[in-house]
Amino acid sequence: MKRLLEGYAKFRREAFEPRKDHFHLLSEIQSPEVLFITCADSRIVPDLILQTEPGDLFICRVVGNVVPPAGELPGGVSSTIEYAVEVLKVRHVIVCGHSDCGAAKAALNRDSLQRLPLTEKWLRYIESAWNYLDPGVSRDDPKALHTALIHANVIAQMENLKTHPEIARGLTYGTIQVHGWYYDILTGTIEAWDQKARRFVPLEEFVLPEEAILAPRS
């Protein structure tokens, strides 16, 4: 706790003061272009990884970067998506998984969830990831399987995302793009799902498809 208080003092001194004007602008309105959906894992710090400033990212953090499909009980994730698209008019939605994800690990070993009934229920949304597993991965290699399931889960949750009416509409009319990323904690690198190549590629090499150039922000 002491560390947090020291951090707050440092923020006031070194981060807030130089950005005073920016915070003044943000004090009455936000206009982020990106909805960033990622895991609750403490090792993922979007604003650090992407060097973004307050107001840049609308962030939804949830165990396993799960996006329940539309039509399920209304929950925090669905309402965050709805608000981001309908009110904030975000242009991009990024689903970002990460290496060593405990949610995917638990999905591989459901016995570990015996005393976590809510988590067990929540992680049922990861089950559809098996449909997107890289067919080349060895099921005898636990680490490779874990990593492949995390990648597959990014695709699965992107597909779930597309079932939300506001996302489907945005994709149809070219006002929104959906992206799938994988962040590696060890190397600090990001891979992006390349729909055309049907594989994850380093983010530096990822090229937005021409047809994905967005219509004007309404």
Ligand SMILES: [Zn+2]
């Ligand atoms: Zn995770």
